[in-house]
Amino acid sequence: MSVVLGVIGLFVPGWPTTIFMILALYCFKKGSARLERWLLEHRHFGPTLRDWEENGTIKLRTKRIAVGTMWTAIAFSALVLYAKPAVLAVVAALGAFGTWYILSRPTTVEDDLTRAAIEEEGETPSPMSPHRETATASTPPALR
Numbered sequence: 001m002s003v004v005l006g007v008i009g010l011f012v013p014g015w016p017t018t019i020f021m022i023l024a025l026y027c028f029k030k031g032s033a034r035l036e037r038w039l040l041e042h043r044h045f046g047p048t049l050r051d052w053e054e055n056g057t058i059k060l061r062t063k064r065i066a067v068g069t070m071w072t073a074i075a076f077s078a079l080v081l082y083a084k085p086a087v088l089a090v091v092a093a094l095g096a097f098g099t100w101y102i103l104s105r106p107t108t109v110e111d112d113l114t115r116a117a118i119e120e121e122g123e124t125p126s127p128m129s130p131h132r133e134t135a136t137a138s139t140p141p142a143l144r
Contacts, residue, residue: 002027003039018066021045022052057108066102070095 002024009017021039028036040046040053051057058066074095081088 006045018048018052018062021049025049025053051108055106055108057106058102059108063102063105063107067099070098 002020005015006017006020006024009015009020025036025039028039040050042049048059048062051059074091077091078088081091
């Protein structure tokens with residue numbers, strides 16, 4: 001059910017996708033190794049879910065897309081809810097909380113030197129490979 005709700009989020013502005021996929025991953029981890037593996041190896045959802053599962057991080061590109069689409073949906077909601085300022089305030093507050101949460105998670109930073117060294121040896125890094133670093137306190141705030 002969570003996967004279905006997550007897929008709906010791909011097409012409905014303002015409907016979250018990632019949280020439903022994380023919930024599905026959690027449920028599959030408890031109940032079906034085959035479905036957990038399918039989700040982690042999925043072409044579209046797998047990389048983001050693996051980053052979250054392995055490091056608790058989100059790629060900068062994913063953060064930008066998430067925050068951008070969220071605020072686009074809120075802007076469209078504002079056009080519809082302009083006569084209901086209390087409801088609009090709740091939507092904006094939830095959007096602000098969602099933005100804070102997404103931006104406060106560590107950012108996945110590709111380790112370009114490691115990737116280049118592996119490719120130089122003739123290997124292609126697998127999406128499941130551990131050649132990733134997470135942002136640290138020394139990472140500029142705009143990239144965290």
